[in-house]
Amino acid sequence: MRFDVLTLFPELIQSHMDYSIMKRAQDDGIIEVITHNPRDYTLDKHKKVDDTPYGGGAGMVLMPQPYVDCWEGVNIIGKSLTVMMTPQGEPFTDKLSDELAEYDQLVILCGHYEGFDERIREIIKPREISIGDFVLTGGELPALCLIDSISRKIDGTLGKIESAHDDSFSDGLLEYPQYTKPREYRGLEVPEVLLNGNHKLINEYRKEQKIERTKNKRPDLYKKWLDNN
Numbered sequence: 001m002r003f004d005v006l007t008l009f010p011e012l013i014q015s016h017m018d019y020s021i022m023k024r025a026q027d028d029g030i031i032e033v034i035t036h037n038p039r040d041y042t043l044d045k046h047k048k049v050d051d052t053p054y055g056g057g058a059g060m061v062l063m064p065q066p067y068v069d070c071w072e073g074v075n076i077i078g079k080s081l082t083v084m085m086t087p088q089g090e091p092f093t094d095k096l097s098d099e100l101a102e103y104d105q106l107v108i109l110c111g112h113y114e115g116f117d118e119r120i121r122e123i124i125k126p127r128e129i130s131i132g133d134f135v136l137t138g139g140e141l142p143a144l145c146l147i148d149s150i151s152r153k154i155d156g157t158l159g160k161i162e163s164a165h166d167d168s169f170s171d172g173l174l175e176y177p178q179y180t181k182p183r184e185y186r187g188l189e190v191p192e193v194l195l196n197g198n199h200k201l202i203n204e205y206r207k208e209q210k211i212e213r214t215k216n217k218r219p220d221l222y223k224k225w226l227d228n229n
């Protein structure tokens with residue numbers, strides 16, 4: 001899958017992609033991440049990409065020309081979708097991550113400052129996505145949330161794809177508690193059931209734990225899960 005990210009700060013995207021699982025996924029050719037800087041498309045000799053808002057108000061607004069020209073310069077491949085990172089968008093969820101993982105290409109618009117001139121929305125008509133009801137300084141962290149989460153859904157990104165299937169939200173519940181060595185730490189023991197090798201009992205224990213912790217930690221999810229089961 002290919003991600004084309006329009007950003008004024010490509011290094012912010014690169015810094016995350018240069019490590020760990022995301023780096024390996026790129027090295028293995030499972031994902032490709034390409035950044036495009038709207039500043040390279042400005043027609044202004046000072047490379048200006050933002051200006052003051054019409055009507056007054058604080059902050060700077062991203063100008064349409066560098067963003068639209070930059071977007072039009074992206075090579076489209078296969079099944080492609082353009083998304084805009086904005087706190088005004090639809091909430092990003094595990095379900096949406098599954099849906100977006102079906103595309104061959106995502107073109108991601110990252111804003112900054114006060115955000116986008118409205119005409120960028122009108123011309124590009126992106127799907128608008130938010131990572132939560134709070135406001136960050138820029139769209140790079142939200143874009144990385146999408147890229148990271150979607151990449152995990154693609155076969156080959158994780159060492160064992162099963163580990164994504166068991167994750168929180170995959171079946172509407174939070175994940176069961178996990179333990180590793182040592183067997184006892186500061187007087188706290190790993191539950192006996194996990195040590196006996198009986199996979200039927202282990203699966204039953206984990207299912208109960210998933211339900212119990214979802215009920216306690218996320219009553220909203222629990223209610224949804226009950227309604228669907």
Ligand SMILES: C[S@@+](CC[C@H](N)C(=O)[O-])C[C@H]1O[C@@H](n2cnc3c(N)ncnc32)[C@H](O)[C@@H]1O
Nearest residue numbers: 085086087111114115130131135136138139142
């Ligand atoms: C300071 S924000 C602009 C917020 C805008 N003035 C508003 O109130 O809707 C700058 C940029 O950060 C990104 N951003 C900030 N919070 C976000 C969120 N919760 N989800 C997705 N993107 C976000 C967007 O790309 C946005 O254009």
